[in-house]
Amino acid sequence: MTKSAKLTIGEKVIDLPIHSPTLGPDVLDIRKLYAEADVFTYDPGFTSTAACESTITYIDGDKGELLYRGYPIEQLAERSHYLEVCYLLLYGELPNAAQAADFEYRITRHTMLHEQIHYFFRGFRRDSHPMATMVGVVGAMSAFYHDSLDINDPWQREVAAIRMIAKLPTIAAMAYKYSIGQPFNYPQNHLDYAGNFLHMCFAVPAESYTVNPVLAKAMDRIMMLHADHEQNASTSTVRLAGSSGANPFACIAAGIACLWGPAHGGANQACLEMLREIGTVDRIPEYIKRAKDKDDPFRLMGFGHRVYKNFDPRAKVMKESADEVLGLLGIENNPTLQVAKELERIALEDDYFVSKKLYPNVDFYSGIILDAMGFPTSMFTPIFAISRTVGWISQWKEMIGDPTQKIGRPRQLYKGEKTRDYVDLRHR
Ligand code: CMC
Secondary structure, eight states, X not given: OOEEEEEEETTEEEEEEEEOOSSSSOEEOOTTHHHHHSOOOOOGGGTTOOOSOOSSEEEETTTTEEEETTEEHHHHHHHOOHHHHHHHHHHSSOOOHHHHHHHHHHHHTTOSOOHHHHHHHTTSOTTOOHHHHHHHHHHHGGGTXXXXXXXXXXXXXXXXXXXXXXXXXXXXXXXXXXXXXXXXXXXXXXXXHHHHHHHHHHOOTTSOOOOOHHXXXXXXXXXXXXXXXXXXXXXXXXXXXXXXXXXXXXXXXXXHHHHTSTTTTTHHHHHHHHHHHHOSGGGHHHHHHHHHOTTOOOOOTTBOOSSOSSOOHHHHHHHHHHHHHHHHHTOTTOHHHHHHHHHHXXXXXXXXXXXXXXXXXXXXXXXXXXXXXXXXXXXXHHHHHHHHHHHHHHHHHHHHTOTTOOOOOOOOOOOSOOSOOOOOGGGO
């Protein structure tokens, strides 16, 4: 039997259908509400609003569970690898051997950029943040790949998806090399996805560079853990931009712009900068005090999450990787790490953080690993952007293929002036 809810407004009783999802709480369908009752709903920040139907990722914030197409993130992090996860997110199932080989072949054959894009980089100031460069260059891909702009052609959508997953690491690495005045490295197709990215970032023409397999594995894991995260701010931005029919490169550029903010993907950079600013363990209480002070805008970066109210399952896996990488590099005792460990211990015991369910999130540990690998903080969010591209593209493709899809157009609670007459300048 279909479930429904009754909403009473004055004399009127409105029947609202209730949908039962595969997992998670029931969803009240209010699509006919305005037509039938002449009212809107009000939900800033979409804390109680589902904006789409999706089959890609599921989060249970109370249990601290994250599933990609039904598979728990812990199992994928342990047994899978980034490109397999990309296939899973894009096509819905794990690939068999032939499908995996074909997919990896297609990705590796698209890693190079149109040569003219190299000149485009030179238009940026050397001290540009790599995220600024990425927003520009990814948006500019619409000007270079005209044969994958028609969103109504499934083949062109597919080519755009492959191009973006393949080229984002190249673009991020070039943004980095440009910012430090080193020559660009072309992609090396004999390396795997994560190893190739490390090579493009750290190799220089004067020396040979061998990718360390432990670091490549850690990078692959960072990418897997960030690959998708349901209807978060940047994914919703991609969907909203795409709902108007904008081309896929423009939509992903919009997603990158949204990710940049410190409340979202920019938190990994902000978190490491905060740890450095704290500097020594004895200064932690001062920062904890500031984080609790309602009149101080300061927040402990890397703590808290809109959906996870138990723990962030990605943080658990990331913490293991951090121990592995720091052990390998022999820097378990660097001051930043000591501050991080002590901050984590205190925050997990402190009443304020415990009662508000503020746990360390994925960005708390990813920054520590990336720092140990030798990345500057400005590259942390670009690495998040590379990893999330597959999630954005999968969600964008799902939206385009959804027959109920409409242009996104939220309503508002208007609190401005009522209608009034224009007053000539001399009478104001
Ligand atoms: N430090 C101190 N207090 C906090 C923090 C924090 N990091 N996060 C939330 N609070 C407090 C907040 O002040 C509020 O208190 P009160 O109820 O007394 O007004 C309460 O906890 C609830 O916070 P909220 O801002 O209403 O929660 P939200 O769901 O809107 O925000 C968040 C979620 C992630 C934006 C927020 O926790 C935050 O700003 N964290 C720091 C930034 C960060 O690490 N972001 C990365 C998120 S994970 C990566 C990703 O997926 O993007």
